[in-house]
Amino acid sequence: MKFVTPVLVLCASALVGCAHGPQSASVPMLPGETASPATVAVASYALEQHPASLQLAKDEAASPPTQAPPAEKAAGEESDADYGMEVPAAEQVTISDPLEPFNRAMFTFNDRLYFWVLKPVAQGYSAVMPEPARVSVSNFFTNLRSPIRFVNCLLQANFIGAATELFRFMINSSIGLAGLFDPAGGEEINLVRQDEDFGQTLGVYGAGQGFYLVWPFLGPSSPRDTVGMVGDFFAYPLSYLDPWYAWLAVRGYEMINDTSLSIGDYEALKEAAIDPYLAVRNAYAQFRQKKVEERGSTVRRPGPSIPGAGTPARGVGF
């Protein structure tokens, strides 16, 4: 259901405050992937790789025992055993967090920043600025971030991605009225934005996240993604605005505009989380891990599925 939509996605943006990533509004601020490859493993992949045990667990739990477990307590014990083997610890994406007390303090700071400053300002701004206009503003900044995406596609040897970004920039800067609109991403032209940033590039070349790090204003990050942020800074034309406070003002405006398009997302995340700090940390780890792994795979939009295609044989009870 769509309800989850906002959740995680957003968590990032809101909280995290400013963006370093090239991605604009919603997902932007979650840069980074998780710790070293050793500590990290991907959930989904694990699921894929251990289907057998998963199913076994599920099916046996559902149907009566087929082996010969000791009588009565059998059912309970057996399912225990199954649940145990089914979830190898390696499945999970984790990120080490040696600075947890500091990070929690920064998390609280960003949380207050959001509820006390960012959100009220963004709400006032929404009241005077209609949504289509705010979407266009967001498009405009996203278009200006094209150099980041282009350069990082190249660095990742993703030439189709780089070409895609180049064409997107040309089309959106002209027909799209200086980037206010995104005709290149529309159904007809269908050039999908390539959300690549320098943190991902480092990840592609084997750099692990290191550990979790929450920056005030900037939100979730890691040593690797912090380096990535610096790299992206230099590939972003607006970074070169002359008096430094002009840059700061533009950056602040961009942040408020993005926030105005995702109000409610962070709130939903917090509402759903048992421990919001842990929820955001894990979302960040999963999100960045996957971003690195899926390098270049977003060049083409998934086509509509042919009914039944890809469906595993059904009708086999288990």
Add this chain to the structure above:
Amino acid sequence: MLIGLGMLVLILISAPVHAATPLETVRTEVNKVLDALRNKGLKESAKKETLRLVYKEMFDQVELARLSLGNNWNKLTEAQRQEFVELFQQVLEKAYADKILAYTDEKILYDREVPISKNRVGVQTRVVTKSKEIPIIYRVVQESDGTWKVYDVVVENVSLVMNYRSQFNDILAKNKPDELIDILRKKVKDQKS
């Protein structure tokens, strides 16, 4: 043993007859939600009730809760598990009901099914809003009656189940299962107020 065999046979026979494809199942359930949301004649409370019913029908609560606990599921007694499933479901329901009610104009595209294992499939969808496109994968498992139920939702590459597992892992590293259930109880209570 005999009963087991009987059930096995039943499962084998019945499955192909009833089963809609995973993608159709997800589409049907999501459409029910959208219809309710877009029905202007419906009161807020009626919409919430519809959401609750669809949620119950669409999700495999036990599987979702079990996978969210991971290995920690073993640490819970049968009674604790039942209570956990119930409380966890309430947390999710409450947390998302308001958020969903706020949605109306999004377009949802159903892209394809990706097999995960013999009886598990990922249904890839995209929610298209005015300002962005959000990929959502519904992971479904085939139940013994042949129907497909959602046991995980992956939004922007973040798995809901794995996200909760990381939280429960952390909490259970420092607390006993009983205390986790207390935390959930408190969460539900706070949500109500």
